Amino acid sequence: MVKKKKKKFRQKKQSGTYNKKKLKSAILSILYETPGKTINYRQISGMIGIQDPETRKLINVVLIELAEDGSLDQISRGKYKLKAKTGxxxxxxxxxxxxxxxxxxxxxxxxxxxxxxxxxxxxxxxxxxxxxxxxxxxxxxxxxxxxxxxRAKTVFVGTIQVSRNFAFLIPTGKVGFDIFIPKEKLNGAKDGQKVIAEIIDWPAKARSPFGEVLEVLGDTGDNDAEMHAILAEFELPHIFPANVDKAAEKIPLEIPEEEIKLRRDMRKTTTFTIDPIDAKDFDDALSLKKLSNGNWEIGVHIADVTHYVRPNTIIETEAQNRATSVYLVDRVVPMLPERLSNGVCSLRPNEDKLCFSAVFEMTENATLKKQWFGKTVIHSDRRFTYEEAQEVIETGEGDFSSEILTLNDLAIKLRDERFGSGSIAFDRVEIKFEIDDKGKPLSVYFKEAKESNKLIEEFMLLANKKVAEFVGKTPEKKTPKTFVYRIHDKPDPDKLVAFNTFIKRFGHDIQLSTPRAIATSLNKLLKDVQGKSEQNVVETLAIRSMAKAAYSTRNIGHYGLSFDYYSHFTSPIRRYPDMMVHRLLEKYLSGGRSANEQKYEDLCKHSSDMEAKAANAERASIKYKQVEFMQDHIGKIYPGTISGVTDWGIYVELENKIEGMIPIAELDDDFYIFDEKNYALVGRHSHNTYQLGEKINVKVWRTNLERKQLDFRLSKAETP
Missing domain, CATH: 2.40.50.140 (Nucleic acid-binding proteins)
Structure with a gap:
């Protein structure tokens, strides 16, 4: 009887697809039932009914992480026990x-x-x-x-309100309190200005914490002050310390002849960069050469940042702390000082530059024959914008047309192979603003990835993948050396089931049997909805069902790309993990021993956290500019699509991708109840429904720049 029950339990569990979050929950549920039991990953695999090697490997990672965050005790190597549970x-x-x-x-x-x-x-x-x-x-x-x-944070940004004897900081964002600022702690701040303040005390019986002003950013409404306030809100810097800039200025642009002799000299090979029109930090270049055997030699050349930024220097410490460049609507806040990011390291045309390169030999069919990784010196012959390269692809004419067309042809073949292997095709439209010299948004436009973007993307993916495989792919029973991977977990099974239920109302369906089946059917779905009314809502929900990518020394593969090994090697000017990858790859190419895993895991976590902060700051700057742009459109009526449903209102996205909200209080024709399962608000008496994906007309009602908030009202009138 017991065996039969156990088998039944296994079959039930095995039918699901496990990601890290789901496995943590399953493991803790098992251990709560037998709190004194010591287990290892093999026993857990048996209890849950997992046989595939990939998920069994994931269990090992999950057990390590549960021990790290204090949920489990590690009794001995590989053996774990639930921490004693109390109230x-x-x-x-x-x-x-x-x-x-x-x-x-x-x-x-x-x-x-x-x-x-x-x-x-x-x-x-x-x-x-x-x-x-x-x-x-x-x-x-x-x-x-x-x-x-x-404490997650003690420093806050907001607007100062000054009265006769004291002041209050009204913090930006979801903060449930104001900060009391004594008059002598104002640091010159005036009423209505944007400032950064720090909490210095919060007495037990006080309603508000006590603080002091650290920095005055400027007047509310001033573009620089507002952008600096957004950076401060997410604890991101807006200037470099003077000593860091000073240290960077001392780094010479000239390359010593003895350094060139130590490297593979590729200066005579045709090389060029393709970047956005406003880019100044050129991380990567491509080279192309026809070999005598008829194959192609493609060089993916990446700025050799770690040659210039050495460990235990103030530039290194600053780059490590920042971990990423931040891209706001109107500016880039670089990870490295401008002298390095736009000068010394940037692969500018007609200059010799030091690189760390991945060089591939390929057939006409994009079959990889050989690969080489190492230090090089290059000379870029031309700087292309994406638009210029796209024109060459479309017309077949222009500088280096033969090379660009060859690379594009190879990239198409690489992409077809990638999607054939289960890579998911998320192509999202990017919102951009045309702004004047004072930062005011004049118009909104969209940026879509074209073939020139995809050409670069494909060769960067190839380099990132092959570098990760080179270090991580080891013979069985041999432990791979410590490395920095870009990992992407499998989707949350519960979210996928809910997503599948929802899209059935539009006549769509995805297969949930295996990770590969999910990816294949998701690609078919994303293709099928192109141009249809439900496209936006289906794409949005599909992305929400996915896990977030992160950095880790514990490789679990990259689900979205369908790569078993993946890293970030190609953007060291703007991402610290790429600098770590360069250092580790250089160490291992010269026969070095495995690096300290815990040190790199801590740096990975910090990099993932900073990446999330940078993404949030970018979104906040876009939201600010959207609200600022719509200030001139109050009272106008627009068609929109319901893009989000909550118990406090309906989010509506206009055709220009700008999103606002209809507060639930404005739906005054009935009492509306939030139906979470069906992504809808339903009227209690009328049964009137507002559902995700539905088309409605809205009137622009009010804007609040301080809160980056745009409010709509429903409109029965027809749109002009």
């Missing part, structure tokens, strides 16, 4: 718009609801210890914060 847990605070919060903890099977009165000064993102109350039937798990273990 307390640790987790991360997630503030809600109405003032209460949820604490998400890996120690518990669901989030814990914390009322605003029980937060005890905890803020969004804080790591806290909570006391969990006894569970009540049909109620959320509830608790209270007993200790703040780690």
């Amino acid at each position: 307390t847990a640790t987790g991360i605070v997630e503030m809600q718009p109405k003032g209460f919060a949820y604490v998400n903890s890996d120690e518990l099977d669901q989030p814990v609801l914390i009322s605003s009165s029980n937060l005890n000064h905890a803020m969004s993102g804080d790591k806290v210890r909570i006391h969990v109350y006894a569970r009540r039937k049909k109620h959320d798990l509830e608790g209270e914060v007993t200790e703040i273990l780690e």
Whole structure:
């Protein structure tokens, strides 16, 4: 009987597709049932009914991470046990718009609801210890914060409000309090200015924390002040310290002859760059040469940043802390000082430059025959914009037309092979603004990836993949050396089931049996919806069902690209992980021993965190410019598509990709209930429904630049 039950359990579990999040939940559920039991990954595999090697490998990674975050104790190598469970847990605070919060903890099977009165000064993102109350039937798990273990942030940006004897900082974003600033701590800030302030104390019985102004950014509404405020909101710098700039200025542009002798000299091979029209930091160049055997030699040449940025220097420390360049609507905040990013390292035309290169020998059919990685010196013959390269592809005429057309032909073959192997084709339209010299948006336009973009993308993907394989792909039973991978987990199975249920109403369907089947059917779906009314909503929900890519030394492959090994090697001017990859590859090419895994794992986590902050800042700058642009369009009526449904309102995206919200209070013809499962708001009495993907007309009602908020009202009138 027991065996039969066990088999049944295995079959049930095996039918699902596991990603990291799902595995963590499954492992903790098993261990909660037998809290004293010590287990290893083989036992867990048997209990869940997992036989495929890929998921078994993932279990190992999940066990390590559960031990790292304190959910499990590692008893000995590979053996784990559940941490003794008490009425307390640790987790991360997630503030809600109405003032209460949820604490998400890996120690518990669901989030814990914390009322605003029980937060005890905890803020969004804080790591806290909570006391969990006894569970009540049909109620959320509830608790209270007993200790703040780690503050997510103590520095805030906002607008200063000055009265006679004191002032308050009104923070930007979802912050449930204002900061009290004594008059002597204003640091010259005037009423209405944008400032950065730090919390210095929060007495137990005080409603607001006490703080001081660290920096005055400028007047509210001034473009520079607002962009600097967005960077500060996400704890990103807007200037380099003077000593870092000074150190960069000392780095010479000239390359010593003795350095050239140590490298593969590729200066006589036809080489060029293809970049955005406004780019100044040219990370990568391509070279092409016909070999005597009829094959092609393609060089993917990447700026040799780590030759100039050495460990234990102030430039290195600054790059490591920043971890990424930040791209706002009207500016780039570089990871490296301008002297390096736009000068010394940038692969500018008609200049000798030092590179770290991946050189591939390929047949006419894009079959890879040989590969080589190493240090080179190159000389770019021409700088193309994407538009110029696209014109060559479309007309067949122009500088280096033969080389560009050959590379494009090879890229098409590489892309076809990649999609044939299960890579997912997410091509999202990018929103751009035409802005005047004061930063005011004049118009909105879209940028779509064309063949010239895809040409570059394909060879960068190839280099990133082959570098990762070179280090990570080792004979069986041999441990690969520590490396920095770009990983992408499988989608959340529950989200995929909900997504599949939703798209069936449009007559679509995806296969959920295996990761490969999911990818293949997703590609078919994304092709099928092209040009249809539901295209936007289907693409948006498909992306939301995917996991987020991240950096890690623990390779689990890249699901979206369908690569078993993938890294970031091709953009060291703007990404710190690429600098780490360059250093590790150089070390291993010269026979070096494996690097310290924990050191690099910590740097990977920091890089992933900074990447998320940079992406949030970029989105905030776009949102700010969208709201600023729509200030001149109040009262106008536009057609739109419902792009999001929540219990506080409906998000609507206009044809120009600008998104605003209809607050639920404005839907005053009925009492509307949020139907989460069907992505809809439903009228209690009329059964009137507003559903994701539905077309509606809206009137621009009000704008709030301070909150980056655009509000609509429903419009019965026809659009002009």
